[in-house]
Amino acid sequence: MTSPTTAQLRKTALNAEHRRLKAKMVNFGGWDMPVEYSGIVSEHMATRTAAGLFDVSHMGEIEVFGEDALALVQHVTCNDASRLAIGQAQYSGLMTPQGTFVDDLLVHKISDKHYFLCVNAGTQDQDFEHILANNHTGAQIENAGARYSQLAIQGPKALAILQALTPVPLNSVPYYHFTFGDVDGVDCLIARTGYTGEDGFEIYFPPDQSEKLWNDLMEAGSGVGMIPCGLGARNTLRLEASMCLYGHEIDDTTTPYEAGLGWICKPNKGEFLGRDALVRQKEKGLERTLVGFEMQDRLIARDACGVCAEGKAIGRVTSGSPAPFLKKNIGMAYVPPVFRAPGTEISVEIRGKQAPARIVPMPFYKRAK
Amino acid sequence: MYPSDYRYTKEHEWIKVSGDTGTIGITDYAQHELGDVVFVELPAAGTKITTGDVFGTIESVKAVSEIYAPVSGEVIEANAALTAAPETVNSDPHGAAWLIKIKLANPAEVSSLMDAAAYQAFVSEKEASA
Numbered sequence: 001m002t003s004p005t006t007a008q009l010r011k012t013a014l015n016a017e018h019r020r021l022k023a024k025m026v027n028f029g030g031w032d033m034p035v036e037y038s039g040i041v042s043e044h045m046a047t048r049t050a051a052g053l054f055d056v057s058h059m060g061e062i063e064v065f066g067e068d069a070l071a072l073v074q075h076v077t078c079n080d081a082s083r084l085a086i087g088q089a090q091y092s093g094l095m096t097p098q099g100t101f102v103d104d105l106l107v108h109k110i111s112d113k114h115y116f117l118c119v120n121a122g123t124q125d126q127d128f129e130h131i132l133a134n135n136h137t138g139a140q141i142e143n144a145g146a147r148y149s150q151l152a153i154q155g156p157k158a159l160a161i162l163q164a165l166t167p168v169p170l171n172s173v174p175y176y177h178f179t180f181g182d183v184d185g186v187d188c189l190i191a192r193t194g195y196t197g198e199d200g201f202e203i204y205f206p207p208d209q210s211e212k213l214w215n216d217l218m219e220a221g222s223g224v225g226m227i228p229c230g231l232g233a234r235n236t237l238r239l240e241a242s243m244c245l246y247g248h249e250i251d252d253t254t255t256p257y258e259a260g261l262g263w264i265c266k267p268n269k270g271e272f273l274g275r276d277a278l279v280r281q282k283e284k285g286l287e288r289t290l291v292g293f294e295m296q297d298r299l300i301a302r303d304a305c306g307v308c309a310e311g312k313a314i315g316r317v318t319s320g321s322p323a324p325f326l327k328k329n330i331g332m333a334y335v336p337p338v339f340r341a342p343g344t345e346i347s348v349e350i351r352g353k354q355a356p357a358r359i360v361p362m363p364f365y366k367r368a369k
Numbered sequence: 370m371y372p373s374d375y376r377y378t379k380e381h382e383w384i385k386v387s388g389d390t391g392t393i394g395i396t397d398y399a400q401h402e403l404g405d406v407v408f409v410e411l412p413a414a415g416t417k418i419t420t421g422d423v424f425g426t427i428e429s430v431k432a433v434s435e436i437y438a439p440v441s442g443e444v445i446e447a448n449a450a451l452t453a454a455p456e457t458v459n460s461d462p463h464g465a466a467w468l469i470k471i472k473l474a475n476p477a478e479v480s481s482l483m484d485a486a487a488y489q490a491f492v493s494e495k496e497a498s499a
Binding site for chain 2: 024035036039040041042232236298299300302321322324351
């Protein structure tokens with residue numbers, strides 16, 4: 001059942017539009033957000049086969065300015081931002097001194113003196129405080145979430161739909177790159193990024209332009225199958241694509257290596273928060289690792305279900321759900337590395353029963369290029 | 370919307386009585402709150418159920434919901450068609466997606482449940498506060 005909405009909840013600039021569309025609304029990280037419009041399955045399938053439009057304006061933006069901008073970004077994140085070209089973005093982790101996640105984020109390099117960070121909704125204020133507290137440089141930091149709305153246009157038809165509203169040649173923007181340009185008369189940061197496993201774009205712009213952009217994008221896309229999508233489909237899409245969700249696969253008790261994110265961990269770049277702990281963990285070996293599994297009967301694993309193998313408890317499900325496109329019941333869990341090999345038989349505790357499951361390779365879903 | 374010959378619970382189950390047999394399902398309000406139903410787990414024939422106890426589970430993509438017995442009785446039949454087509458719960462909650470048929474332990478129990486008008490008022494109030 002959905003939580004009642006209260007006055008304290010934060011609202012995106014599109015809140016009235018979601019209610020007009022009769023979306024089911026939920027409290028997500030303190031924000032009153034649409035979880036579904038027409039239904040999670042139809043929204044998920046539309047994004048895989050045509051396109052989906054998501055209001056993700058709850059996401060936070062933090063901007064870092066000045067001569068020392070790179071030094072500060074390098075100090076608080078685990079990926080190597082010095083490798084970014086202007087107009088390039090990278091997935092990274094905001095680290096504690098223990099090498100665990102304060103948050104995961106996208107780092108965009110706007111210039112040598114300006115980095116634009118996209119962070120999670122529920123963590124944006126603590127992220128900002130954490131960066132501020134660890135800033136021993138001359139860099140300036142702005143908690144800029146209130147200055148931006150964000151829309152995600154995702155799916156195989158996303159490029160063509162967005163192209164109809166912008167003179168920017170979108171084909172010239174590679175994956176994980178961005179540019180600034182006019183969309184529908186509005187100055188936007190246009191990034192070829194997403195959280196669905198599909199091609200697509202995330203655009204950032206002033207909140208007062210939200211209704212115009214939403215409505216004109218819907219008009220441009222509805223004829224080719226684009227529909228509005230909520231956080232429910234966003235979650236099933238990212239799970240099929242095996243992307244981590246803060247608070248589930250990653251949090252301040254998990255490290256990038258445990259989460260299978262060694263590729264965003266660059267200890268050779270020089271000092272950063274958590275570096276020593278991460279180097280030690282890599283030398284010592286992992287006690288647990290994130291795996292993907294598929295249920296072998298009709299039961300559905302859910303977040304926090306216990307995982308067993310060889311008659312003993314070995315871990316816990318971090319995310320579990322039906323996968324609408326794959327038409328399987330899938331999940332991710334932390335288990336000791338000895339159980340990580342694809343094909344390993346495990347069981348998931350569901351309503352007191354041990355339901356059989358099998359480790360499978362991730363990602364569960366990968367789009368055809 | 371809500372059939373006038375059914376009775377309803379605050380947990381959004383319905384029951385239709387015919388003689389000493391009751392047919393039980395979930396309401397349109399309940400299926401809408403759940404979203405796309407993907408799995409239904411029901412008790413076998415012969416199972417005894419007691420008023421207010423959980424007798425089954427319905428899962429949507431997003432959520433797990435337990436189903437409570439509106440009255441006591443013994444299961445005569447569970448709707449096997451829902452195993453292959455759980456989405457029927459969304460498309461026809463008051464008809465084809467009945468969950469179980471029971472032999473009523475005490476037919477008089479049914480009269481304590483809400484009638485259609487009372488249930489409609491109950492869900493209208495919930496929708497207004499959402």
